[in-house]
Amino acid sequence: MTTASPPDPDLPVDLAVVGAGPCGIAVGAAAALAGIRCVLIDRGPLCASIVGYPWYMSFFSTPDKLEIERLPFVTEGKNATRLEALVYYRKVAEYFDLDVRTYTDVRDVRGSLGAFELDTLDRAGTVGVLRARHVVVATGGFHAPNRLEVPGEDLPKVSHHYREAHPFWRRRVLVVGGSNSAVEASLELFRAGAHVTLVHFGEDFDRGVKPWLLPDIRNRIExxxxEVLWQHRVARISPEEVELRHEESGRRTRLRNDHVLALTGWKADPATLVALGVPVDPDSGVPVHDPDTMQTPVPGVFIAGVLVAGHDANRIFIENGRMHGRLIVDAIRRGA
Ligand SMILES: Cc1cc2nc3c(=O)[nH]c(=O)nc-3n(C[C@H](O)[C@H](O)[C@H](O)COP(=O)(O)OP(=O)(O)OC[C@H]3O[C@@H](n4cnc5c(N)ncnc54)[C@H](O)[C@@H]3O)c2cc1C
Structure with missing residues (x-):
């Protein structure tokens, strides 16, 4: 593949992509193949979301489903590990010679088709303005955790992240949630010698839990x-214990406890979309867009990746979000 010449800072680029996760990278790769000048900007490292996943996680998708523009993703086992995915997406960025500006936050966006301006701030405190004809918002869905909003949530023993089980050996851990993250963490923690209590407001696990995890977790519970407490919510956290409340009866249960892992999901950051005037459905959280082109009602503004799913975290993944890049680039080539 030939190397594109670096963008002239005085000229607007054809395309600015906010967010360099797998789906932002897919937009960049599609643009590179089409000869469209594109800059990706990320407030963190490349693939910041994957960087923050549990250290030893494996993707549920087979590697071919995570590939960008058919660049082969070869893995040691059947499923990619977090580390293999990070290596792969770095290689994709290098192969397509993507202009990625990491650790650079997009603070504001204004303008209209053909003349957008993105205000940026990098880690060194340098402010900049990137001018672009089109903008893609691919900021993902991992901006901020869904907080429990209970007293004690900011104690040091409470975390909304789970990285690995070892630090919890022989510790009493409350895992909050009923999704894949909560189930996978509970199983790993149990196997690393932690005393695990799982609490979920529902009567059962979420419908999106990977089917192969269910027999394992159900057998551990049986x-x-x-230990599992269905239909309970966390009411209060103190340094030595947690207080749980039954959904219907309101009955309170107190447990001795060392750590709380609140794995209750994350939400997207609407700031860039709001700045651009893109309407977002208040119930679903889905930004208004044409699914054939990914263009929003604001001409020249597109969305890509998991951000498109709104509040439903089980609808868009890398598997299908990586396809948005082609749709966007094709639309731009047709004159969108
Ligand atoms: C544990 C786990 C396992 C998963 N396994 C799979 C799997 O097997 N298969 C699959 O298809 N999917 C899987 N997913 C889902 C997948 O990781 C996400 O769908 C994917 O990360 C979405 O990619 P994205 O590019 O849309 O968003 P992200 O990867 O979240 O990237 C968004 C980027 O935007 C940046 N950003 C946000 N705001 C700004 C701003 N204002 N300025 C600049 N940059 C900004 C962020 O730093 C981030 O790097 C898994 C998710 C989790 C949590």
Missing amino acids: AEEI
């Missing part, structure tokens, strides 16, 4: 190796 064997009383992992």
